[in-house]
Amino acid sequence: MYLNILTFGIAALLFIYSFILDKRVKQVKNNGYLVNLVIVLSLLFAFSGVVNLFMFSKYDFIGTFLARILLVLSGWFSILSCNYLLLYPNYKKNKLIILFQAFFFLLAIYIIFFIPNSIIRTVVTKDGRYNFISSLISEDENGLKLSWVVAYNILYRMVIPAFVCLLVLVRSENVESKLVKQNIRINVLGFVFSWLTLEYFQKAGEYQPALSMSTIAGYIVIVYFFTVTTSKDEVWDKNYMLRGTARFVFKFVIPSIVAGLVFIGLWPVASEDKEIFFIAYSVTALILLAISVFVKNKVKNSEFLRDNRYADAFEADITSIEFERSPENVVAYVFKILKKYVTTSSLKIMIDDGNGSLEKVWDSAQKDDEASDEKNQKPLVANTFMFDLFMNNHQQIVFREMVERNSAYLKIKNDVLAFMDKADCDAFIILAEGRQIIGLFLLGKKSSKNVYSNYDLAVFKKFYSNFFVVGYYVKNIMNETVVGTVNREIRMSGQIITSIQENMELINNPKVDTGYLMVPAHNIGGEFVDLIRLTDSRHIFVIGSVSGKGIAASMSMVILKSIIRTFLAETTDFKKLVAKVNAFVRDNLPKGIFFSGTFGLMDFASNTMYYINCGSPAIFVYSKAYNNVIEVQGEGHILGFVKDITPYVKVKKIKLTEGDIVFICTDGLIDSRSLRGDIFSKSRVSTAITENQTYTADRLAKFTYESLKSFTSKELEDDITILVFKYVGGNK
Numbered sequence: 001m002y003l004n005i006l007t008f009g010i011a012a013l014l015f016i017y018s019f020i021l022d023k024r025v026k027q028v029k030n031n032g033y034l035v036n037l038v039i040v041l042s043l044l045f046a047f048s049g050v051v052n053l054f055m056f057s058k059y060d061f062i063g064t065f066l067a068r069i070l071l072v073l074s075g076w077f078s079i080l081s082c083n084y085l086l087l088y089p090n091y092k093k094n095k096l097i098i099l100f101q102a103f104f105f106l107l108a109i110y111i112i113f114f115i116p117n118s119i120i121r122t123v124v125t126k127d128g129r130y131n132f133i134s135s136l137i138s139e140d141e142n143g144l145k146l147s148w149v150v151a152y153n154i155l156y157r158m159v160i161p162a163f164v165c166l167l168v169l170v171r172s173e174n175v176e177s178k179l180v181k182q183n184i185r186i187n188v189l190g191f192v193f194s195w196l197t198l199e200y201f202q203k204a205g206e207y208q209p210a211l212s213m214s215t216i217a218g219y220i221v222i223v224y225f226f227t228v229t230t231s232k233d234e235v236w237d238k239n240y241m242l243r244g245t246a247r248f249v250f251k252f253v254i255p256s257i258v259a260g261l262v263f264i265g266l267w268p269v270a271s272e273d274k275e276i277f278f279i280a281y282s283v284t285a286l287i288l289l290a291i292s293v294f295v296k297n298k299v300k301n302s303e304f305l306r307d308n309r310y311a312d313a314f315e316a317d318i319t320s321i322e323f324e325r326s327p328e329n330v331v332a333y334v335f336k337i338l339k340k341y342v343t344t345s346s347l348k349i350m351i352d353d354g355n356g357s358l359e360k361v362w363d364s365a366q367k368d369d370e371a372s373d374e375k376n377q378k379p380l381v382a383n384t385f386m387f388d389l390f391m392n393n394h395q396q397i398v399f400r401e402m403v404e405r406n407s408a409y410l411k412i413k414n415d416v417l418a419f420m421d422k423a424d425c426d427a428f429i430i431l432a433e434g435r436q437i438i439g440l441f442l443l444g445k446k447s448s449k450n451v452y453s454n455y456d457l458a459v460f461k462k463f464y465s466n467f468f469v470v471g472y473y474v475k476n477i478m479n480e481t482v483v484g485t486v487n488r489e490i491r492m493s494g495q496i497i498t499s500i501q502e503n504m505e506l507i508n509n510p511k512v513d514t515g516y517l518m519v520p521a522h523n524i525g526g527e528f529v530d531l532i533r534l535t536d537s538r539h540i541f542v543i544g545s546v547s548g549k550g551i552a553a554s555m556s557m558v559i560l561k562s563i564i565r566t567f568l569a570e571t572t573d574f575k576k577l578v579a580k581v582n583a584f585v586r587d588n589l590p591k592g593i594f595f596s597g598t599f600g601l602m603d604f605a606s607n608t609m610y611y612i613n614c615g616s617p618a619i620f621v622y623s624k625a626y627n628n629v630i631e632v633q634g635e636g637h638i639l640g641f642v643k644d645i646t647p648y649v650k651v652k653k654i655k656l657t658e659g660d661i662v663f664i665c666t667d668g669l670i671d672s673r674s675l676r677g678d679i680f681s682k683s684r685v686s687t688a689i690t691e692n693q694t695y696t697a698d699r700l701a702k703f704t705y706e707s708l709k710s711f712t713s714k715e716l717e718d719d720i721t722i723l724v725f726k727y728v729g730g731n732k
Contacts, residue, residue, distance in 0.1 A: 190225025526553025544597015624659030
């Protein structure tokens with residue numbers, strides 16, 4: 001009874017697992033094969049449970065019929081497993097394999113249902129097992145008998161799978177991919193362990209007869225091994241196994257042995273005083289735990305015992321890049337990080353030359369005496385269709401194994417692999433500003449002989465912003481054709497950051513006069529204004545500041561400005577845009593970085609400005625009708641604090657008429673102090689707007705700044721950023 005409950009329970013769990021598996025491997029072409037395999041196994045268990053119920057009832061003749069179906073399904077499962085093994089990893093349709101499957105499917109039905117007396121009946125023995133009564137095929141002189149049922153099981157469970165296993169093992173010797181070769185061998189091991197499991201249940205049935213009815217449990221082993229290879233994206237090389245074993249020994253085996261010895265040593269105390277035993281052993285366990293943690297922290301950074309899960313250590317290094325160093329040192333440091341944690345053997349950086357080609361500006365393998373030959377190297381021409389597909393899928397990180405195994409890239413598979421072969425890389429990171437590719441990081445094969453895994457992909461995605469800012473830095477400093485000088489020192493970054501800050505799509509609409517002003521307090525800063533054209537009548541604007549000072553804040557500004565344009569390519573929802581930017585600031589920019597400012601949308605067709613206050617200190621609107629300045633910012637939430645800002649985001653709107661002025665600034669304008677310690681304040685800003693409202697937007701911003709300088713009479717202590725919209729055509 002209990003065995004039946006377990007059998008039906010396993011059938012239900014397998015059926016549920018088929019849906020989970022379908023979602024997990026939905027991008028891989030083998031999902032249909034493997035999911036179907038799991039469903040067939042689920043049916044096998046369900047039929048097994050039903051057969052057991054009928055065999056132990058008065059309706060055993062129904063059990064005999066269902067037992068025939070169970071045998072056929074068992075044979076079909078074996079053939080489907082063999083087909084899976086033969087088709088792995090490409091799963092292309094093969095007429096020969098289809099014929100192989102059809103032939104043995106029909107043969108199973110013929111043997112079980114159409115050969116006379118292949119199964120005469122099914123009986124239950126006194127000890128609780130049931131047997132198939134089958135006619136004999138042959139009987140030799142030594143008395144060995146071979147019935148149809150035994151022959152059927154040998155053929156479908158042993159002979160055919162063994163032949164297929166040998167076939168794929170021989171074929172795997174010609175496979176170049178080490179991961180594919182490893183996974184083929186793992187799949188074969190699934191059959192081997194399945195045979196061992198089947199044999200175990202047969203032997204166990206001699207002591208517990210009911211277990212002889214559970215031989216199909218061995219098929220779970222096959223499915224398990226097949227499932228492992230769908231998610232296995234690391235090669236289990238010698239170093240991987242040794243390091244894993246060493247970590248297991250240090251973390252678990254040694255502490256367990258010591259704890260066990262201590263327990264044995266203290267056990268005699270328990271017979272005299274259990275409380276003393278409990279206290280002594282608890283104290284000892286705590287000491288052992290403290291020693292274990294201490295040893296773990298000491299050895300975690302050693303090359304041999306380092307865990308493959310390197311994200312935390314990688315984050316600490318990649319976010320500590322000092323851009324005050326020379327560009328060569330910056331990129332060399334990035335390569336050092338990749339080499340240490342990812343075992344990347346080489347790194348090349350390609351930058352867009354403005355003509356649709358990618359020019360190499362840095363190569364980890366380039367020797368100093370070869371530097372003169374760098375200019376003679378031909379630029380790498382990018383396949384537009386290939387990169388467009390990656391951009392459409394928002395896939396900035398591409399691995400060779402991903403392209404080879406993911407059916408989503410089937411159309412460009414050959415182009416991508418040819419590109420990687422030409423570039424001598426196994427992975428590349430696309431540096432894109434919106435949909436414009438500015439460069440590539442080309443990562444060579446792993447020195448560990450492993451492949452780039454899903455874990456690597458997750459880490460690279462998490463720290464993509466860090467790669468992007470390095471690429472942007474390289475593009476504007478190291479690329480001599482862009483900079484126009486061989487001087488690559490950090491003194492250039494002020495000019496570069498300024499050019500990035502001023503790179504925007506100015507509004508060209510007769511209804512509005514737009515002006516802005518950005519003055520950093522210390523050469524470069526983290527404040528910016530961006531204007532982005534959506535249509536002729538709709539423009540997005542962003543003004544704000546990234547927390548922090550100097551080049552660190554500037555680099556975060558560069559990243560944020562670029563990512564906003566990237567997100568605009570993915571969503572047209574104004575509110576969702578802000579939510580996505582908030583999540584990016586929180587999850588991807590260095591810890592402690594926040595953004596305060598305003599996101600706005602100018603709709604000239606309806607003469608309306610929509611805006612979201614994200615911690616902006618001041619949004620002023622001058623109404624010509626009332627000749628008055630009012631504040632409209634209301635309550636706002638800085639981006640980067642909370643995980644999901646959606647509940648706090650409020651879209652507000654203002655109807656604009658001719659002569660109205662929208663004046664937005666950062667806190668540097670309002671909070672700047674004079675020599676006496678007085679702040680410039682919002683009231684002085686309002687006065688400056690009213691006094692200069694007849695001037696153009698640019699001059700209004702400039703005159704307000706001049707008023708600030710006269711008021712402070714000293715050098716600026718904070719960045720100043722102003723954005724002005726003067727509505728001149730609202731009623732036209």
